[in-house]
Amino acid sequence: EYLKYKDPKQPLGARIKDLLRRMTLEEKIGQMTQIERTVASADVMRNYYIGSVLSGGGSAPSQEASPQAWINMVNDFQSGSLSTRLGIPMIYGIDAVHGHNNVYGATIFPHNVGLGATGEPKLVRRIGVATALEVRATGIPYVFAPCIAVCRDPRWGRCYESYSEDPSVVRAMTEVVNGLQGEIPKGSRLGVPFVAGKKNVVACAKHYVGDGGTTRGINENNTVTSWHGLLSIHMTGYFTSIIKGVSTVMVSYSSVNGVKMHANRDLVTGILKKTLRFRGFVISDWQGIDRITTPPHSNYSYSIYAGISAGIDMVGFFQVYVQFSEELGIQLTGDFNLWQIMVPYNYTELIDGLTYQVNNNLIPVSRIDDAVRRILRVKFMMGLFEDPMADTSLVYQLGSREHRELAREAVRKSLVLLKNGESVDKPLLPLPKKAGKILVAGSHADNLGSQCGGWTIEWQGLSGNNLTIGTTILSAIKSTVDLTTQVVYEENPEAKYVKSGEFSYAIVVVGEPPYAETQGDNLNLTIPEPGPSTISNVCGEVKCVVVIISGRPLVIEPYVNMMGAIVAAWLPGTEGQGVADVLFGDYGFTAKLPRTWFRRVDQLPMNVGDDHYDPLYPFGQREREREI
Numbered sequence: 001e002y003l004k005y006k007d008p009k010q011p012l013g014a015r016i017k018d019l020l021r022r023m024t025l026e027e028k029i030g031q032m033t034q035i036e037r038t039v040a041s042a043d044v045m046r047n048y049y050i051g052s053v054l055s056g057g058g059s060a061p062s063q064e065a066s067p068q069a070w071i072n073m074v075n076d077f078q079s080g081s082l083s084t085r086l087g088i089p090m091i092y093g094i095d096a097v098h099g100h101n102n103v104y105g106a107t108i109f110p111h112n113v114g115l116g117a118t119g120e121p122k123l124v125r126r127i128g129v130a131t132a133l134e135v136r137a138t139g140i141p142y143v144f145a146p147c148i149a150v151c152r153d154p155r156w157g158r159c160y161e162s163y164s165e166d167p168s169v170v171r172a173m174t175e176v177v178n179g180l181q182g183e184i185p186k187g188s189r190l191g192v193p194f195v196a197g198k199k200n201v202v203a204c205a206k207h208y209v210g211d212g213g214t215t216r217g218i219n220e221n222n223t224v225t226s227w228h229g230l231l232s233i234h235m236t237g238y239f240t241s242i243i244k245g246v247s248t249v250m251v252s253y254s255s256v257n258g259v260k261m262h263a264n265r266d267l268v269t270g271i272l273k274k275t276l277r278f279r280g281f282v283i284s285d286w287q288g289i290d291r292i293t294t295p296p297h298s299n300y301s302y303s304i305y306a307g308i309s310a311g312i313d314m315v316g317f318f319q320v321y322v323q324f325s326e327e328l329g330i331q332l333t334g335d336f337n338l339w340q341i342m343v344p345y346n347y348t349e350l351i352d353g354l355t356y357q358v359n360n361n362l363i364p365v366s367r368i369d370d371a372v373r374r375i376l377r378v379k380f381m382m383g384l385f386e387d388p389m390a391d392t393s394l395v396y397q398l399g400s401r402e403h404r405e406l407a408r409e410a411v412r413k414s415l416v417l418l419k420n421g422e423s424v425d426k427p428l429l430p431l432p433k434k435a436g437k438i439l440v441a442g443s444h445a446d447n448l449g450s451q452c453g454g455w456t457i458e459w460q461g462l463s464g465n466n467l468t469i470g471t472t473i474l475s476a477i478k479s480t481v482d483l484t485t486q487v488v489y490e491e492n493p494e495a496k497y498v499k500s501g502e503f504s505y506a507i508v509v510v511g512e513p514p515y516a517e518t519q520g521d522n523l524n525l526t527i528p529e530p531g532p533s534t535i536s537n538v539c540g541e542v543k544c545v546v547v548i549i550s551g552r553p554l555v556i557e558p559y560v561n562m563m564g565a566i567v568a569a570w571l572p573g574t575e576g577q578g579v580a581d582v583l584f585g586d587y588g589f590t591a592k593l594p595r596t597w598f599r600r601v602d603q604l605p606m607n608v609g610d611d612h613y614d615p616l617y618p619f620g621q622r623e624r625e626r627e628i
């Protein structure tokens, strides 16, 4: 039997219309449901017509899983979807937010704050191209990236996921959408989703909207803003992303002026879909509709009603667990993170709940059809019906030498020189490669996990050197200096050791431990010990360059005078060689501060353009280095 929707020669609209009219309500609602891979299987895909599967942060088929293992997993789920009555392929999504960061051996690029410092949209686009290749190498066609948050307060645990405090920088960096998806053909209708082909991936502009403007940077909290503030600061990245054909938008856990974004019909349906004419699909954040209520999931019927009515098209769902207090025998409520595995709610709760509300006219079928039409538009447009199964043709791209060189270039271009010696005519940088004996110190000098930060192999990231393949800053230094130069590494040396060491100079690498989301919320922003002790023990005895590894500006004013030179390196990722390339002058410093470097946290929030602006180093700052 000829099935119009299966005919790639048919126009997109005709295929969507033909398929939609064939679908039962159950099949439509299945398409709107996204489940986590841990609860997915070919049978579940088949029996519930599931539209999408995702890997949450750190969720992989196995430890150090190979590309083949990823491909086998994705294809197993896909075979279930293709065996359904209508054979609608599922789409697998993952957070590739600084390279394919869930995957062992992938190239890990600098987090977005470092890319904002480069000021090079074309570089960021090239990173998008490379990331798409590595994601496709593992059989995955959809990434929950880019985050186009405009972080306005560095106390926010996700500030490093934001390119800049300045919306014009964030707007420029949406070039990454062109890298990930491919460049939308000139003259395309505005707002339509676009993916060029099988070496590209569906992108996701997130988190809509105002995620970076929450009060005191409290994650998932409330953004208080005027209409002008929302449009001029937080919305601008969406305008450019939609013009570039971004295929999906993820809604933010946070609220705007007290209204939960996951229940915000005015902004999701009114502005994004109607005014901006966005034609891709809107996806919830993971458990996003559950968090419409406090505590989360405490009125799931309302969550379904409010979320779907607001205009969410695909619901990221996963098992919800509730902690029972054994001795009290009562159901505890409270923040999601306190909930433990006890009583798993099944995702059929979403499917049954939504089915009930449609059958009882609480949610109109037209809303369901709008959601499914958008989901199908993306799946047809990207060629998923024609090429649903993953293959191994791109496996060689994962962590390739070419991509690591690109990441190394990005690291070089992300390093901001904040201080260089005590005066212009006595610069410390670039350092001489031939130097007798040098000291390398600090918690972050020999720690690949710390230099990658959160969202790396594990959701929260990892400390240490076994998490994946890469180059630590220490090993980069060793391979850059002259063969006759002795490199001594002491993580946290005593002052007297430094004093008696007869070192020509020292490089101190300190900063923040890895973190993600709420775990990164921080009201004091001090460098965790032993960072400050290492700085004073070393820099008090020998001229030193301090490299700060952090997702954001930190309190450094108390130590500025003792630090000979200061380099903000952000979260560089696996290619630590880029740091040594610049410290030793093989390349110059070109980056500028993408964020204001405050003096004290009591000044926050403080952003470029504010009336009261008294930073330690202003937005756009870069120190000059001596001409070599």
Ligand SMILES: OC[C@@H]1[C@@H](O)[C@H](O)[C@@H](O)c2nc(-c3ccccc3)cn21
Pocket: 055, 056, 057, 095, 144, 206, 285, 286, 517
């Ligand atoms: O990984 C999927 C999405 C990701 O794309 C979003 O940027 C991010 O807000 C997010 N948080 C969780 C998540 C948070 C807490 C517990 C479990 C999961 C899941 N996700």
